[in-house]
Amino acid sequence: MKHLTDRLIRMFARDDRTAGMVIIEGALWASVVQFTNPFYQMFVSQMGGGDVAISLVNSMPALFALVVLLPLSGYIDTVPRKKPFVAKAILCYALLLPIMAMTPFMGRAKVPAFLVLIGLFNIPMLAYTVGWQSFFTDLFDEKRRIMPHAKREMMKNYIQGFTMCLGGFVLSYICSTGEQKILTYQIMFMIAFAMAVMQVRTLIKTDDSHVPDRPKRKMMGIKETLTMCVSELKKNKKFASFLGLLFTFYVSWQMAWPFFFIYLVGHLGHNEFFKNMLDFSSVILFGLTATFWGRYIEKNGAKKAGIIGYYTAAIMPVMLVTLNSTFWLWVNYIISGIFAAPLQLGMFNDMLDQLPEENRTFNIGIYNTVIQISGFISPLIGVSIYKATSIEFTMTLSSVLRVVAGTLFLVRYLKSRKTQSGYLG
Numbered sequence: 001m002k003h004l005t006d007r008l009i010r011m012f013a014r015d016d017r018t019a020g021m022v023i024i025e026g027a028l029w030a031s032v033v034q035f036t037n038p039f040y041q042m043f044v045s046q047m048g049g050g051d052v053a054i055s056l057v058n059s060m061p062a063l064f065a066l067v068v069l070l071p072l073s074g075y076i077d078t079v080p081r082k083k084p085f086v087a088k089a090i091l092c093y094a095l096l097l098p099i100m101a102m103t104p105f106m107g108r109a110k111v112p113a114f115l116v117l118i119g120l121f122n123i124p125m126l127a128y129t130v131g132w133q134s135f136f137t138d139l140f141d142e143k144r145r146i147m148p149h150a151k152r153e154m155m156k157n158y159i160q161g162f163t164m165c166l167g168g169f170v171l172s173y174i175c176s177t178g179e180q181k182i183l184t185y186q187i188m189f190m191i192a193f194a195m196a197v198m199q200v201r202t203l204i205k206t207d208d209s210h211v212p213d214r215p216k217r218k219m220m221g222i223k224e225t226l227t228m229c230v231s232e233l234k235k236n237k238k239f240a241s242f243l244g245l246l247f248t249f250y251v252s253w254q255m256a257w258p259f260f261f262i263y264l265v266g267h268l269g270h271n272e273f274f275k276n277m278l279d280f281s282s283v284i285l286f287g288l289t290a291t292f293w294g295r296y297i298e299k300n301g302a303k304k305a306g307i308i309g310y311y312t313a314a315i316m317p318v319m320l321v322t323l324n325s326t327f328w329l330w331v332n333y334i335i336s337g338i339f340a341a342p343l344q345l346g347m348f349n350d351m352l353d354q355l356p357e358e359n360r361t362f363n364i365g366i367y368n369t370v371i372q373i374s375g376f377i378s379p380l381i382g383v384s385i386y387k388a389t390s391i392e393f394t395m396t397l398s399s400v401l402r403v404v405a406g407t408l409f410l411v412r413y414l415k416s417r418k419t420q421s422g423y424l425g
Helices: 002-013 017-034 037-046 051-076 082-101 107-139 146-174 178-205 222-235 237-254 257-267 272-300 302-322 326-354 360-388 391-421
Strands: none
Touching: 017 037, 017 082, 017 107, 017 146, 017 178, 037 051, 037 107, 037 146, 037 178, 037 257, 051 107, 051 222, 051 257, 051 360, 082 107, 082 178, 107 360, 146 178, 146 272, 146 326, 222 237, 222 360, 237 326, 237 360, 237 391, 257 272, 257 302, 257 360, 257 391, 272 302, 272 326, 302 326, 302 391, 360 391
């Protein structure tokens, strides 16, 4: 195992061991996510869940997150070192995976039980996400962080592509009954459990000896947490402005998520393998282009890359429901894959650029809270509009709102350029 790790570090990180371990840990995290999350909707569908249950797959994790995210972020800021906390978060979500695999044996409660469990699973997953993002900012300074993050995203998407391809093939061409598909999902959850154990071991071996211990602080109560949230947003107006625009985009983005599956499988009649092959092409192209976009961000900045991603994302929903021949479906997902990297890398690095130095982890928590609020309400908004109108109208509306959000980000970027040039003082 050590020789394999050393070889991967030489291949992807040019003997920068810290960057290499971050990339490997990211690949293992991606394995955990990709052996579970992409198959939630299919798992619920096979257990008898309908359109509302499928939309709740997106909303339930966000609902649970809203209760704990800010207090959790405040707590992370009180711990002297981030790495032990992040390792414990991984162990917590690892232990939930075998329980999730057992839900088909829970009778009539199986669908609600699974929805509750994926909500619970999201709590330690969010603890990991916020803790890791803070840990990452400690490991690398501003100039060094872009390429390790880009290569980590590259590896995550290679893993995602492989998992989607394998899972889709098995589910469509090897499994012939619903019972066999459910068993396959259960096996995937157990594989994810094994990957999470390996992830903990890799994280622990990541060298953070250069990161000084932070002084231990008293944990805040709920009232103090909310007061501090308001105070931080008032104090950091650039960050607050970014979050407002981000929320606008996320609502337009996430409201369409349930309908890619519903439209392709339910309306066009494609099977799981075809859907997963489309996703596979998209994520592999993300992986292939991630380092290119990382270098682009180093040269041109995160804001500019993000705008390219926002506008490209606007094409996807309306293109799906208007140009839905097999050829145009592939074109849609290929475009999505090529331009997903500037969207996600640009968005993440834009957030890091706006972070204040003080209470960084807490502000990362505010950022993730905004995403989770959108994650809870957006799929429900999308389903409500779909029930009242049609899937075609819902997807077109999503595209229009994405254009609006992208334009707001463009205006922000142009104003920042004028300010830097001295036109606005």
